[in-house]
Amino acid sequence: MKQINPMNRIIIISILFLGVFKPAINAQTSEIKYKDVFKVVSLGNEAKSYEILLQYQKQDPFHANTYYHLGKITKKWAKNYDPLTDYENLAYFTYHAKLYCNLALKYLNEKNAKKDRYYYPDLKPLEGVKRVTHQQIYQELIESKQEVEDFEKTINNIRVNYYGAVRNYNKSLTGFKAIADKNSKLKDIYLTADEKLISEIKNIAISYDSTLYFFDIYKKAIADYPIMKYNQTYTLIPIETYRLEGLTKSNFLNNKISLWNYRQWSDTVLAVINNDIKELRIDIELEGKKIDSLTNILNLDLYTGNYDYYNLDEKLAYRIGRFDFQPLILDLFNYKASKLNLVIDSKKPINNPANINDSTMVFRNKLAFYKTLIEKKQQSDANLITLKNNITPFNILKYEDYLSTNINGKRGLSDCVDHEPENIKKILDASMQNLKKIIATEELSDILNRKKIAQKDGDIPLSILFSELSGEGYDSYYTSSKILDNNGDKYITGYYVQSDKNTQAFVAKCDSLLNLAWIQKIDYSPNKKNLINNFGTFINLTEKGCITTIHTRDTTGGKLLIQNWLVRLDADGKTVSKDSIGPNLVPRIMVFDDINQKVISVYKGAELNKFTSNMDTLIVEYADSSGQSIWQTPLVINGDIVNVLRSNDKVILAANYTELFYNGELKKPQNSKAGAMLAIFNNEGSIINIKTYSESYPFYMTHAVKLDSETINLVGVKTDSKDLFDVINNSKIQVYYNLIDTKGEINYKY
Incomplete structure (x- = not known):
């Protein structure tokens, strides 16, 4: 049921009273006699008394006793209102209580004091005096007025401090909610804290301190002057779960109040910002300079094997991860470190053009090195994509100082992700030119060997x-x-x-x-x-x-x-x-498996020249160590054999071809004069698959090398000329390079 405001209740009662009482009086006389008014007052019904006194006051506005009783009633009523929830009515009656006291004092004199002495029933004659005197009434009015003024001052003091506490607590709450709305995670606050945000956090704590300051004064005030049933105490609740706690209001009217401890939260956050984050930013700066410095050194024309791969400081990465789930700065450092490791590889002596003719290193190991180099380049590409995908204004804001100082901020970061793909490609391109020379030299070394x-x-x-x-x-x-x-x-x-x-x-x-x-x-x-x-x-x-x-x-x-x-x-x-052993054809290659005592041989045609341009029968044979054939499988091909490899339970033939007849179908390279092919055989000699490789440019495969159990490297040169002397110093001719799996699927193509 809706509650009726006390002031409205008085007005309603007054209306009802006037509706009954006034006609009764008017029926007897046109004027109200004060003795009749006093009879109503004597009955103790304050509402009826108040209304009839007001009616008489209109009839006789200079009657001091009327104001005396109006002042008593309004003073009592003022004290009955809740100063925290119904201050409007309290202030209204407090004002009128003072007004009536002043009017009573103004119109009180010896004559009406003597005349109306019976209308001051709450005053008793002083000892030795028969009647209430003018002076006694005057003193009572002075004291009553002072009481009202003291009451008003006390209530205002209570209210100022109570609402000071409420207002400041709400400022803390509002400030905290505003920060929570802008920052979905506490970690974001730590890394985006600029002077403005730090000031906002400090203001939350200051307002919270003011809350407790005002509340303590309020508590002392109601201890000295109790109001209603108020005796509030508070409990401080720590904010432990960001965005779940610290967001609800507190009702200061309850006698048991729960307050979020915004001071503790602010101090904790500021301590992290001023200590952990400050130190972290210094270490981020140092890490970035280490990477850049080493990269600059290695970018010089210096080939050395003295540098190990660069690994980011794991402790630093962990510390950054504490405050950032997907840290942009780590994405940047991971890219820079992967590029640095690519540079480290590219500057190793094996990649030095001056060492191309070094015969102390096995060719397979050289190819394995370039596979590692490519993996470093792929890692750099992947890290650069990750960096690009993580660039947002908010993520940039977290590391704005470092980015502004070291790479020209957002613009520099954008330039980095736009231009770095070409930069790391240039590193690989230069190295692959060296590989091309190594491949050609490997082929020519046997021809040019004068020993x-x-x-x-x-x-x-x-x-x-x-x-x-x-x-x-x-x-x-x-x-x-x-x-x-x-x-x-x-x-x-x-x-x-x-x-x-x-x-x-x-x-x-x-x-x-x-x-x-x-x-x-x-x-x-x-x-x-x-x-x-x-x-x-x-x-x-x-x-x-x-x-x-x-x-x-x-x-x-x-x-x-x-x-x-x-x-x-x-x-x-x-x-x-x-x-x-074998069919009546020319052997083109033979590989002996000493462990299993098996021989894998490839035979093709009758001409001694391996570059015959005829469509010849090619036979792959798997035999025991006595030459006894286990299986033979034919193909018809126009091309030359590059290698035959063993991979677990499979035999893999690598060859260049211009025409291939298999399964009743003649195959030719789609876009070039010649292509590469792999024929994959199982242990019984059946062809599992034939994979062909053609390009839009001419190329010639010189080697097929098994690098590990899962990877085969097809290498050669991008030219249809077999004159490898021309290849070595012709920078326009590039290396042909494929990394494939044992099923013939391409994992990487340069």
């Missing part, structure tokens, strides 16, 4: 003929294949062209100083009348020596007769075994 093994009927060259099994002179040795063992000794196979006889194959061994240990010439001619040509083609190491493929061909009968042999020799050059 020879001296022996009595002719020196054995270490240079390898690039394209075919045929010599240009007579009584000369030609090397087809060589391999280095763990002791630094070389095993070599090739052929010896005689001026008046057939060609003989040979296998030889020398030490690291090229001193010949032994040589064994091989001639599988049936007899001296039926001479055939013999070629040592490929050589591999075994546990106790070497194994080689000998290719023989007989043209004496007008018909080409081809046969291949698998020959095993011990470390002293003695033949351990000789077995027929």
Whole structure:
């Protein structure tokens, strides 16, 4: 039910009273006699008394006793109102109580005091005096007036301090809510705290302190002058969960009040800002300078292996993470560190153009280095994308000082993410030019190698003929294949062209100083009348020596007769075994698996030139160590073999091709004259898949190298010319580079 305001209640009662009482009086006389008024007052009904006194006051505005009783009633009524919730009525009756006291004093005199002495029933004659005197009435009015004024002063003091507490607490609450509305996480406050925000946090604490100051004065005031049933006490509640606590109002009218401890919250936040965050910003500045300084040093033309990869300070990253869930500054530092590590790799001696001809490092290890370099570049690209995606005005604001000082703020950061992709690409491009030279040099090193093994009927060259099994002179040795063992000794196979006889194959061994240990010439001619040509083609190491493929061909009968042999020799050059192997085609590659005692060979065509432009049958064979075929799988291809690889339970053939006939379909490169291909075989010799690779530009694959159990590196040059001499110093020719998995899927393409 709706409550009726006390003042309204008085007015309602007055109206009802006038509706009953006034007609009754008017029915008797046109004027009210004061003795009748006093009878009503004597009955003690304050509402009726108040109304009839007001009516009489209009009839006789100079009657002091009327004002005396009006003052008593209004003073009592004023004290009955709640000074905190109904101050309007309290102030109204307090004002009128003072007014009536003053009017009573104004119109009080000896005459009316004597005349109306019976109308002051609450005053008793002084001792020794028969009647209430004028002076006694006057003194009563003075004291009553003072009481009202003291009451008014006390109430105002109570209200000033009470509402001072309420007002300041609400200022703290409003300030706290405003900060919470702008900052969804407490961590955001720490990192975005500028002078304005710090001032706002301080003002929350100041207002909170004022709350307690005013409230304590208020408590003392109501202790001295109790009002109603108020006896408030407060409990301070810590703000422990940001945005869940500290947002609700407190009712100061309750005797038990819960106050959010904004001072404690402000002090805690400011302590973090002034200590942790200040120190953190100093360390961020130092970390950034370390990265930039080292990058500047390495950007000089200096190749060195003295620098380890740069790792961000983990403790610093953790400290930043305490205050920022997705810190833009860490994204920036992660990018800078990844770029620095790319630069560190690019400046290693292996990438020095001056070291391209270094033969002390295995070619596979060189390729592995460039794979690592590419991974560093990819990491830089990924980190740059992460940085770009995290750039927002709010995230920039958190690190505005550092960004403004070091990279020209928001504009510099935008320039960074726009231009850095090209900068890191340039680092990789320069390195890949070096790789191109390494690839060409690796191929040419066997051709350009002028070292020879001296022996009595002719020196054995270490240079390898690039394209075919045929010599240009007579009584000369030609090397087809060589391999280095763990002791630094070389095993070599090739052929010896005689001026008046057939060609003989040979296998030889020398030490690291090229001193010949032994040589064994091989001639599988049936007899001296039926001479055939013999070629040592490929050589591999075994546990106790070497194994080689000998290719023989007989043209004496007008018909080409081809046969291949698998020959095993011990470390002293003695033949351990000789077995027929493979189809009647030219062996293009042979790989020996010493652990499993298996031979993987690839045969193609009848011509000795490996760059034949004919569509020839190609056969991949998997055989045991005695040459017994386990499986043979044919393909028809126009191209040259690059390598054959073993990957777990698969055999992978890599080749260049211009035409490929498979599964009843003729395949050609889509956009270029020549393409690359992989044929993947299972353990039974079935082709699992054939993957072809073509580009919009001409290219030639020179190597297919297994870098690890999951990665194969296809490398070469982006030109259709096989003249690698031109490739080395032609900066317009780029490297062809693919990283693929063992299923033939491209993981990376340069």
